[in-house]
Amino acid sequence: MDVFFNQAFTGLSTASILLLVALGLAIIYGAMGVINLAHGEFVMLGAYAAWFLQSFLGIGLFLGLPLVFVFVALLGLAIERGLVRWLYHRPLDTILATWGVGIVLQQLVRMIAGPDSRYVERPAMLDGNLRIADVYMSNYRIFLLFFSVAVLVATWYLMTRTEFGTKLRAVIQNREISECYGIRTERVYALTFAYGAGLAGIAGALITPLASVTPGMGTNLVVDAFLVVIVGGVGSLLGTAAASGLVGEATALFSFLLNDTIGRVAVLMAIIVLIRFWPQGLFADRIRR
């Protein structure tokens, strides 16, 4: 029985990482319709920012989080203002443009910070395991789980309970009419993009203790993030959360029954089948556009 619980926790932990990475994308892609292939690089920049803060300024992972958020958000803002905003009416071209941005960012980091993988220390207070009977739960993974839920709630609150969120949803539904009502849609888009980028940065900083920090680390993550957003249903935060849970647990289940390689294949197959029957994802967007 403990095997089952261990594995269920592993799935939850995978899910929380997926959720952190995908949440920013869910906003940028889901809400704004921008297919942002540079999302993985935002995550990578977050990780590098955490590394920089820790090794050069001595600022620990937790204290550095707000700084990382601001840094990556500002960068996202610059990219939105400089590039993406010209492409809102050409959504397919954003694929190419953001892909290019991703390559440029990767190579810039490789040139500035060097190509070797970097080390970021885990906060000492989260060392060790919580052990219940024979179920082992790493403290850091537990923290990630709660943190990702907190970020989800905060984002949900921002989107549904604040003036900014109301404006954003209005802009998503009908940009022209919103403008007629005096909403500065450009500003709403720019801030939303920056927020999504900032979330990606936080995700990057938080996965550093579990993985290695390299310029190419975002490439795999962006694929997972898109999977989650598409399975969950474009534009639905709840869908993103549910899909993270589903993909995480399915990965844990399949990789336990089979192995990690075939488990990954099985998850992808399952997603293809799912998309075949629910093309809109699990939580279809009911907004009329």
Next chain:
Amino acid sequence: MKRRNFLKGVAAAGAAGAAGFPGIWIKGEGMAHAANGEIPVGVLFSLTGPVAVVESTLHDACMLAIEEINANGGVNGMKLRPYVEDPASDPATFADRVRRLVIRDKCVSVFGSYTSASRQAVLPVVEQRNNLYWYPTLYEGRECSRNVMYGGAVPNQQQQEFVPWLAEKFGKRFYLIGNNYVYPREENNVCKILLDRLGGEVANEEYVPLGHSDFGSAINRIRREEPDVIFCTLVGDSDVAFQRQLHAAGFDPGEMPVASLTRSEIEVKAMGGEAAAGNFSSAPYFMAHQSAANERFVEAYLKRYGSDQVTHFVSEAAYFQVYQFKAAVEQLARSDIDPISIRDAAVGLRTTAPQGEIEIDPNLHTHLWPKIGQWQSDGQARVLVESDKRVAPEPYWAYDGQSCTAEGLVKG
């Protein structure tokens, strides 16, 4: 202008031309690879792309050796002229660039590659042009090209002392985990044969995709199987992620150590010495190895590239292979410098490398000094066991009736 002066002028110009462009007049000199007192060599390591993490350090080590040799008067009075290309971590680009180095730049040898994929992409080109490729990485064996100088360890050199040592110290139940490609599978084949001879058993054999970074499930399986040793052939980022997660999950290396064939100072630096401490690696070279040659190498490397850098078992080979090349070329007359003569001169040569005195086998692999290191929290390995003799390379160790010889692969 008077006619006499004109004739003088023509004669002088002709003489100057003959002196300035000997290639036109003296047959053979222009055809030889080593023209103008320079020996052209290719340096083909990725400086961009994902593999640059490791290959840029190989580039650095190789260039350091070339600079040292040139600063000390070159080879028989000739300087090495490095032609540097960046194959950008892409095997197809490797093939393209090696063609350029061999044909356009007339290199007599090319130093390059970290991954097996890039070596195999280069192989058809160097074999067709009959050139010489110096490959510094440990690899899975089962290859016997007459145009590649293999400077790294093959499975028998890494394992034939390591596996029995682990079995005796910790037990005979191994959990094999590696990335899903040819290298881990071949290494695990060898490991299984060795375990079989010792009466050991394999608790599980598991492969994860390259770049895989979530080891929650694998760690749960390891916890359930309770093996004596985790035998690890994960590479790069996967190895870093695995060890960090294993450490975070509270595994004690004193009871269940990770024994790796691929973990070097680079990976340990990225995972943090704390996470790696107490686990083992088998390699012919560790940065902390004590020898006069290694002290010189490490000091020169850190001085040139920064004190936060590390040397490791592949960069050591990238470094000593240039010296092997030098020793081989020194045997040759200036007009004889071509890839095949260099290869033939290199066989049997002994040179002092940071790891010890090494020798090139007729099968073009290298006799090395395997060592077992235990990682410390400062990111360095303490060398616990040093082999008492050079170990011969047997790239077909696991395949009965096949061996790699001076005539290439012999079967039966």
